[in-house]
Amino acid sequence: xxxxxxxxxxxxxxxxxxxxxxxxxxxxxxxxxxxxxxxxxxxxxxxxxxxxxxxxxxxxxxxxxxxxxxxxxxxxxxxxxxxxxxxxxxxxxxxxxxxxxxxxxxxxxxxxxx
Amino acid sequence: xxxxxxxxxxxxxxxxxxxxxxxxxxxxxxxxxxxxxxxxxxxxxxxxxxxxxxxxxxxxxxxxxxxxxxxxxxxxxxxxxxxxxxxxxxxxxxxxxxxxxxxxxxxxxxxxx
Numbered sequence: 135x136x137x138x139x140x141x142x143x144x145x146x147x148x149x150x151x152x153x154x155x156x157x158x159x160x161x162x163x164x165x166x167x168x169x170x171x172x173x174x175x176x177x178x179x180x181x182x183x184x185x186x187x188x189x190x191x192x193x194x195x196x197x198x199x200x201x202x203x204x205x206x207x208x209x210x211x212x213x214x215x216x217x218x219x220x221x222x223x224x225x226x227x228x229x230x231x232x233x234x235x236x237x238x239x240x241x242x243x244x245x246x247x248x
Numbered sequence: 249x250x251x252x253x254x255x256x257x258x259x260x261x262x263x264x265x266x267x268x269x270x271x272x273x274x275x276x277x278x279x280x281x282x283x284x285x286x287x288x289x290x291x292x293x294x295x296x297x298x299x300x301x302x303x304x305x306x307x308x309x310x311x312x313x314x315x316x317x318x319x320x321x322x323x324x325x326x327x328x329x330x331x332x333x334x335x336x337x338x339x340x341x342x343x344x345x346x347x348x349x350x351x352x353x354x355x356x357x358x359x360x361x
Contacts, residue, residue, distance in 0.1 A: 167348075169351075176337055176351040176353040177339075177351040179348060179349070182348055184347060190348075193350070224292070228347075230347055231280045235282060235297060236282070236297075237282075237292075239291040239292050240291065
């Protein structure tokens, strides 16, 4: 099993550019989420999905869009990149807290916005 | 939403000694409390979790204790080893639903040989 796969691993953008971070999981997990990790701030939830066609906002959703057209894929779109979005982004999937609750994270995507 | 506070932010212990990291949470309805370990440059990985129907859970050198009345839970690592050096995060579900986890700000644990 590949688990959770994120691409790209590294990306440099200019302010105002848009891009999509890809996330795919092959574990048939219902729940998928995107976190950003900044020094001293832990992992903050951006967006979340409980299944195909259903998404919800987390703590820091502004400037990001998501969609969930299939169980496997959960892309994160940056609409107009800003330097404040420089961060490491992690995608995660799970079977849900009512089951094991374990979040399986991707390897992360390091984004720099100039 | 859920507020999770984690202390200390950094911790150094001699190899072989014990390490304790504490977290407090605000939502009394929270019932699932995981701990994640993140090695340098790697993804976070679950090391242990506890549900609100028990007060303590152990897995070899790692244990987690939960005090629901005081709304805090702690990670205990005994007989620390160099490979325990990492950043540790606690988490708790938000009040929007148990599938949304709020993470603490992390503790950088350094084991001194």
